[in-house]
Amino acid sequence: MRPELKEKIERRENTLNRVIELLISGLQLDRSYEELDPDTPLFGTGLGLDSVDAVEIVVALESEFGISLEEGDSMFALRTINSLVDVVLRQSEENLDDGS
Secondary structure (H helix, E strand, C coil): CCHHHHHHHHHHHHHHHHHHHHHHHHCCCCCCHHHCCCCCECECCCCCECHHHHHHHHHHHHHHHCCCCCHHHHHHHCCEHHHHHHHHHHHHHHHHHHCC
16 A cells, blocks of 8 residues: 555544544434444434534534534535534644645
8 A cells, every 4th residue: 555545544644533532422422433323424314413513523522623614615515424524624624724
């Protein structure tokens, strides 16, 4: 495996782990790490989160990862755990490219 690909996979796995830990602890989810499928919807019939949870997620992500989610990012990011990870990784890369 190419070193760049291996690094990208490890970075995604680390970010996924941090996001799941943040959700469990920050929202006090009554679920274990193993019970959270990264593709489960965060709202509705998925995890059943509400609008207050959405605000808490955005604030926690911005604080934990040093990113700033804009309205368009928030709408996309709040679909699934994987979509949260996608936005965190993209924002983090943009911050690195900007020198932030």
